[in-house]
Amino acid sequence: MVDPMRFEPGQTRARRRRVRGVLQALRPGRFYLYLTPTFAFLAVFAYYPPLLAFYRSFYDWDGVRIEKWAGIGNYVNMFHDEVLLRSVWNLAQLTVFAVAVSVVFPLLTAELICSLRNRRAQFWHRVLLVVPMVVPIMVQLLLWKFIYDPNVGLLNALLRLVRIPSQAWLHEPKLALYSMMFMAFPFVGAINVLIFLAGLNNIGQPVFDAAKIDGASVIQRFFRIDVPLVKGQIKLIVILTIIGTLNGYGTQLILTDGGPGYSTMVPALRMYQQAFRFNHLGYACAIGMALFAAIFGLTFINMKLMRTDYE
């Protein structure tokens, strides 16, 4: 942790040189030392549990009694599991939608805020965007449950005003998944907007001014300057959204339990059920590993496809 390059008063030159010589040899090693605290935490609380799960994914395991080596049996079973395959299709739809809206809407909002001339207004919009983050997910889900309620819900009440018949939304097999997609409405998560704002601020006024002098229209500027320059942020948000959507199951668990039928079932929820309700822990671990592999693959592709040059 001692920095060998620092000038330390009160030492003789010769001694300092000697110490510096030794430390020079250790120099590249110090980086590992710097990272030790991080990895110490991770080893205990973050690496060990999933590694254990990886090991368990090769077992037919109920957590206590049944414990039998299954080889890749759990992984093979996944391909025969109709429920899981159905849930993958649901997840694919959810993910494509989530990625699209979590880039487009926050970016437009960030542009809008950024372009406001009034600094105070800029500031307050940012603050107000952050405020709903304090509402716990549980409460947000509960509110959406009431909005979608087939009998007393807000949405049906609004539709009745324009004489559209009531729908069951989350309780209607054909609508449930789409209803779930729209629960993030208006799709401007504070964190995403903040990330884009930071990116747009990075671009800096001179670039904007230059574009203005060149006579670029707002739309031209958006596509030719802003979007390429916030590519890094887009990449980041795409990755975060993919991770969040693929690993998420809380909404489904609280609102629909994957129903009606299988219409909102997602792999992560099936994994939760396999682990906590059906006692198939080995299989649940295998599903978890498959999810991890899928996320890893998608992230990798995303990194490759969206190379950012300016980094």
Place this chain on the structure above:
Amino acid sequence: MSSEEALGNSPAARLRAWTPVFVAVVAALASDCGGDVSVNPSIAASRVIRMVPWVYMPSADMEISEENPFPREAIRLLAREWERLHPGVRIEFMVAAQEQSAYLTWVETQCRGGTIPEIIFYFPPGDKLANQAWVLPLDTFLEQPNKYVPGNRHWRDLIVPACLAPPWMAQDGHNYFIPVDIFMTSLFYNTAILEKAGVHLPIETWAEFMDAHRRIREAGYEPFWSRAMWSLWPRELMGQLMHDEPTFRRLDVLDPNGRIDPEENARGAYLDIIGIHESRFHEYLRLMKEWSRYWKTGFSFNKSPDSVNLFRAGRLGISWDGALNLSDYENDPYVTFDFELGWFPPMTKASSPFASARTPERIPVPGTCFYVTQSAVDNDLLEPVLDWLMFLTTPGNVAKLTQEETGIKIPPAILGAKVDPVLAPVLAQVTELTGILPIYWGLSPEAEDNFDRIFELYLMDELTLEQALARMAKWTDFGVREAIRDNQTLTNPEDRWDLSRW
């Protein structure tokens, strides 16, 4: 040369800020190597029984208000009384998460980690906990006398027999819980809506019952809903409405006692005596589909427990719910309409060729069930834990608990406990579940889950009868295989089924 001297002031200050983190990590790692600290020493020293009392959790505040209409403290008072008889042992009540998935996750982790309280609430019959040996079978204790009841020879004799009967035994055939109350269901008729719809009580047959639904819908109200349509309730009801004596006799053979126990159920499914290939089961599906046309708009099995609220808001004609909602409704200043209790009418041949024409019985179901966990053994508390449960389940004490003045009145699971008059109409027709053939029982949690989902899709016209049956058949086979496998790997060989008898 200490590192502090070697560094400039400002980085040193920064480093110092890191120190607690390092210390924590090092300490954590060190204690990890130090071996298993399995028992929290403070628990062992002062002998505390931890208990999840579920609905009987004492309220923080006993003052009745609109925000706090049903405060409780009976269990705390009973615990103080018991503690005075047993110096050195204390009972500590633990709050549970009411959200079910949160509670189940909590139970699971605490069981795996060995930190589960000694007494917990769990949903009956508790197969999951029993299979993992996280809770203890209580049969032998139930045979012993409850010393707090003079003249009692077997603790079991105090408990409403239906709660200990086969459907509520775990798969290994043992009883794992002590019930303190029973869950009784009842139909709640909104008489104002019935009047507007031109429906007159009493309703005599299933056909009239369906007709009443139609009229309520025509009058512009939601006819029917129950928050447990996915559960055992409708299966038991239909089992009574469509009773089939010959099939029953073919099932009740391994232990001919007038009941179908888990082994006989699994055998029945295995040999296809009950189940999806049977015309009686097809008729069950048809009847349920017909009925489901009148369920509340946008029903679904899961996460749709709105019957209570819809009824309270005066929008639901008929609600099938727990009888304990009775005192809730009676107490609610906003329930301004009249309502009446009722029960299902018999089904006649006019509705179905399989109709039994018998008046269905109200079958009590164990409500609040207390399980004794492995922690009681690990912490050497088994004896006081059982003593406390015996104390709690005397008729007098259960009456104090379930009929608490300020709380919602719940029917007790202990015979001879005095009940509040408000419960009299509900308790009038209580009988035991015998001779009833359930339509379908869960064989394994995964099979059951999928079965329900397919059933739901069938009712919603997402699957045709053939498609639904084909998928149900698949999951029944799966369930039978799992049930047999789970049973055959039980630790105690005596609990394993003798498949050669099948």
Place this chain on the structure above:
Amino acid sequence: MSRRRDNSLEMVKHVLMAIVIALVIYPYAMLIILSFKNNNQFYSRPWVITFPLHFGNYGAALEALVRYVGNSLVVTSATCFGVVLLSAFSAYVFARFEFRGKQFLFYAIISLMMIPGVLGLVPRFVIVKRLGLLNTYWALILPYIAAGQVMGIFLLRTFFESIPKDLFDAAKIDGAGDFRSFSSVAVPLCKPTMATVAIINVQFAWNDLIWPLVVISDDKLKPLTIGLLSFQSQFATYSMTRWGPLFAGYVVASIPLVVLFMIASRAFVEGLTTGALKA
């Protein structure tokens, strides 16, 4: 002329923004409206303000929740501090220096983000128990720091990399070592991102439910979320929840967070406007 067009354009922007903000703020506004209702008002007219307002809901909520606020403050601030410090430094190391295996180590860290949470729940609980940390603040803080720094490192590394190398070279010439250039060059520049990381972690630690439920059973140590749970069961029976007091509880629980976010946002904005970030 162009000025007037600019002004009307500015107006349109403000209106658009107002609509977005209204939609975003709406859940929080609903929360407040619902917190003043009794159950009857709740079921009959949930979406509008109804009279009389039931202030009693707040009385009940405050009484029950005040003692849990302190616990949440301790856990959240310790988590936040740990995460920001650790992840800023590690991200700095990853962004600034070249060493063997750097890419591997970095991917080893960010791949943790991709692991489904349920997978590690039970083993993590068993570890915390074996470390003897059950029913201590550490049971919450340490795993939160471990989890939070993954995202923190990921975010901060990107931003450290966008700082021009010249700044660090200049510092090096001035004789600043690794720590010095971290604390005097990197940290001041990345305050906004650090604020973002802090906000994410505050939100996470404040609202997490399942983990504290699993590791904390001592009532004296419970954070707000499970305090709310016990509060909820006080107002719930089998079938019904008293929604008013419950929502009032959620409002009470969110007040410290609202205040905190206001302050954090200010720091965030200041960090942005002080500017050395402009490339």
